[in-house]
Amino acid sequence: MVKKMEVMPTKTTFRNYLFFWSGQLFSLLSSMVVDFIIIWWIQIRTGSVILLSLERKEKKVRIKNGRISKSSKPENF
Numbered sequence: 001m002v003k004k005m006e007v008m009p010t011k012t013t014f015r016n017y018l019f020f021w022s023g024q025l026f027s028l029l030s031s032m033v034v035d036f037i038i039i040w041w042i043q044i045r046t047g048s049v050i051l052l053s054l055e056r057k058e059k060k061v062r063i064k065n066g067r068i069s070k071s072s073k074p075e076n077f
Contacts, residue, residue: 042052
């Protein structure tokens with residue numbers, strides 16, 4: 001017969017749980033802010049709606065010397 005191991009919640013495990021999920025929330029919100037700023041920056045810099053649609057559709061827009069061009073190969077980050 002196999003015994004089922006179960007972890008009982010404690011103050012420490014609950015604190016770790018909250019710490020983990022608050023970090024995930026912060027990461028999600030930060031990503032959303034960066035996406036918004038990139039859209040805003042492209043619109044201010046170029047004034048082109050077409051480049052905005054390319055950025056939103058493919059997420060492969062490369063900025064070089066103040067000019068925006070479609071990347072031919074993905075860059076490693």
